[in-house]
Amino acid sequence: MSAINSIDLVELTNNIKAWGMALGFQQVGISDIDLHHHEAHLQAWLDAGYHGDMSFMESHGMKRARPDELVPGTLRVISVRMNYLPPDASFAKHLNSPDIGYISRYALGRDYHKVLRKRLKQLGEKITNALSEIDSSTTQYRPFVDSAPVLEHAIAEKAGIGWTGKHSLTINKEAGSWFFLGELFINLPLPVDKPVEENCGSCTACLTICPTNAIVAPYKVDARRCISYLTIESDEDIPESLRPLMGNRIYGCDDCQLICPWNRYADVTTEADFHPRQALHGQSLNTLFSWSEETFLKNTEGSPIRRIGYEKWQRNIAVALGNAPFNETSISLLKEKRGMVSDRVDRHINWALDQQLNRKIDIQENRQQKRLIRAVEKGLPRDA
Structure with a gap:
């Protein structure tokens, strides 16, 4: 120039x-x-x-x-x-x-x-x-x-x-x-x-x-x-x-x-x-995981999220559900989605189910322990 x-x-x-x-x-x-x-x-x-x-x-x-x-x-x-x-x-x-x-x-x-x-x-x-x-x-x-x-x-x-x-x-x-x-x-x-x-x-x-x-x-x-x-x-x-x-x-x-x-x-x-899209911002894991691929593509149109694809979306949310508190609805969703996307997603779903079921067992054991403590404190039989 x-x-x-x-x-x-x-x-x-x-x-x-x-x-x-x-x-x-x-x-x-x-x-x-x-x-x-x-x-x-x-x-x-x-x-x-x-x-x-x-x-x-x-x-x-x-x-x-x-x-x-x-x-x-x-x-x-x-x-x-x-x-x-x-x-x-x-x-x-x-x-x-x-x-x-x-x-x-x-x-x-x-x-x-x-x-x-x-x-x-x-x-x-x-x-x-x-x-x-x-x-x-x-x-x-x-x-x-x-x-x-x-x-x-x-x-x-x-x-x-x-x-x-x-x-x-x-x-x-x-x-x-x-x-x-x-x-x-x-x-x-x-x-x-x-x-x-x-x-x-x-x-x-x-x-x-x-x-x-x-x-x-x-x-x-x-x-x-x-x-x-x-x-x-x-x-x-x-x-x-x-x-x-x-x-x-x-x-x-x-x-x-x-x-x-x-x-x-x-x-x-x-x-x-x-500005945040309502469909993506502050939604529950169960809501996001329940999306079909069609819903995922619709709600992520024009969004950077769309490029990861539905499989990764499901994989990621499955991990988050595995980390979430015990929830019967989450367990039902995980079982329902198994076999619907890919073997990779299924592996993450199975891991998440293990985590959720472990928490369920922990909750049940904790409740049993509390019942035992109450029974002892009250001087009642342990199976009361």
Whole structure:
């Protein structure tokens, strides 16, 4: 873009940020494409097998840290964030209600991939239109929203959006971490923003709170233990040793964000698309498990949940029912669903039935013990 001088680029960058805010992003930053210092950490993470069954992570190799290999000609990455915390989210309430299906807050509304990608494309079009009056060269841009080998958190860090927390998510001092990230790769030498200072300090709350101890060290997550991976990415049986630790979490997990002190400053979203859908929010496990595949597809239309498919949905809820308090209706539902979806789901149903029946036995034994105590106290025969 030889016809664009430095003043034009500064003005253009200011316009890009203004356009981005007008499109609904809460922040827009610019990063260069030098991510080489992340390559060693990425390779060590892959070598340790922390990516689990996500083979695409390994097959892309270092392309994830080299934006210009992913999109040749890329000179800068425009990084954006968009808040998704819904009003009246009822976080703790649902986690503390073991018969309610807990769904990660980001997934309760419309699929964020679609929302952000559309806005990023509109931002790219605005840039192209603005430059068409200055330079006849072709502006090249490509939007990404968690759908390609992109180190989005590293880019957001370089673009001044926030710092990477010990749970590996991006944290902003004024906005916490309840936001989506998106990137617009572009072939313009825009002035870049400065990274912000890391502010986790000595806090290790996210490591301590993780239900499955998936954050094995600061800034290092073993996906194989992460509930988000287990309920969304993994197509395999959920390891039995981890099932009791999952509680009622049936899609994703928010614990590391819930405990983060910086989220005291998080703002609720202004996007109606991210508000919770009634069919998904605060529903009982029995209600969600009773859905047919047709109902599942209808209620998750336009939702990120739909991509896991009905089989995983049933698998996840079966585990949660196994962790739930004893309930005769739950037992009936589990028996009714057995043999209807797949052998994999059946294995999780059988496990859940074992847990439910064990609780039933415990309750019966506890009642018997109480009767014995009462009889002894009253001086009555033990079988009274």
